Amino acid sequence: MRRQARTTVPFREIVELACRAPSVHNTQPWRWRAEGSRLRLYADRSRQLLHADPDARSLVLSCGAALHHAQVAAAGLGWQVTVERCPDADDPDLLATLELAPGRVVPAAEARLGALQARSTDRRRFTSWPLPAERLDRLSEQAEEWGALVIPLVDPGRRVRVDRILRRAAEIQRGDQLYAAEAAPWVRAEGPEGVPATSIPEPNPHRPAMPSRYDQGELPDPRGEPAEFVDGLVAVATVDDDRLSWLRAGETLSALWLAAIPHGLSVLPLSQVAEVPQTREELREVLDGRAWPQLLVRLGWQEITREELPRTPRRPVAEVLTLE
Known part of the structure; x- marks a missing residue:
């Protein structure tokens, strides 16, 4: 109506x-x-x-x-x-x-x-169903209308480099006591803000294909071995690195997310790599120095039989x- x-x-x-x-x-x-x-x-x-x-x-x-x-x-x-x-x-x-x-x-x-x-935001691991590069390209083109670059990372060699950079960023943050202390009030939080334990997947004995900043949770998650590089991975980046560019990057992330939902895709932002100056610069080199990376975004399929995600x-x- x-x-x-x-x-x-x-x-x-x-x-x-x-x-x-x-x-x-x-x-x-x-x-x-x-x-x-x-x-x-x-x-x-x-x-x-x-x-x-x-x-x-x-x-x-x-x-x-x-x-x-x-x-x-x-x-x-x-x-x-x-x-x-x-x-x-x-x-x-x-x-x-x-x-x-x-x-x-x-x-x-x-x-x-x-x-x-x-x-x-569904932090559970994706299935092993591959995401076609053509669909990733179309979603990226749609999202770019909002002012930031959306760069698909589909080349296997580039994916390996980005995976290593992301793991390094996660390791650096895990070893940073100030980072841990700052994040602690927002993780496994109760109330109207922060990330509750019910939104964080339970511990998994298998190392995920992409590391998570949240290690302990209560959200049930399948225990199978993760499949490497079947998901879509894009970098949201900007030519400039100022307040307007960051704002546009956020609009572009939202546009990408909403465009992915009708296709049944799940979206997971990965901001760790841009939060660590060293790994942000390394990712900028992967992008040939032509843009400032603001975050990485994973897109993939979730099991259709999974329970509805708590809000x-x-x-x-x-x-x-x-x-x-």
Whole structure:
């Protein structure tokens, strides 16, 4: 059933849907302010991981995913959106201003909204079903419309190099006591933020094809041997390495994710490699030095017989939205 355009912007509904976006350690590092027909997105610096993310790159990228979610939500509810990104050089925490006007709902917007509502982060291992390179290319091209590069890593030699780099990043972070102390409050957390144990796969005796930053959880996961390189792996990267680029990378991640859902694909962001300066530079070399890697993303198939994934919690809208 088609929704009718309304004259009062449904800010609470849009923000609630926007806040379903993924964020590093589910920190949800955003604030929203609504006035008239305008919605502003701010970075919440109180949620910045100062050791792992000293430049706030992951924070802004997370906000970029929420920004894309907000645009999808508004369009799916029948509102036209005009976005101004990084509108105030004197206020680096103001990341975007959205101007909303009544419009109409089209089927494509409804479909994207449905994908948004279905989206979740499934950290369980993928099946051994291969992901065709052609499908990965199409999804990458779709996502690139949002301002960042999406570079498929399909060459076997390049995949081996990236796998080694990612493992090195994971090892460096595991040996970093400051990183562990900073991440601890957000892992196996209880309440409306952080990653609960029910969203982290249970310990597995087999080393996964790609390492995880979360070692102990309660989410049941098949015990079979992982298959190497049957999944899709892409690098989300940008030509520049500034606040606007990070924001665009987050929008692109969200666009890639929502485009993958109708195909039955699961998506898993891997930000570790960009959080460690050494491995980020190594990944930049893999990309021939032509772009700054912001994160890696895995795409693959999950068992269709698996139980439904528990929803990762979110903060109440009243905590993140100010109405003026």
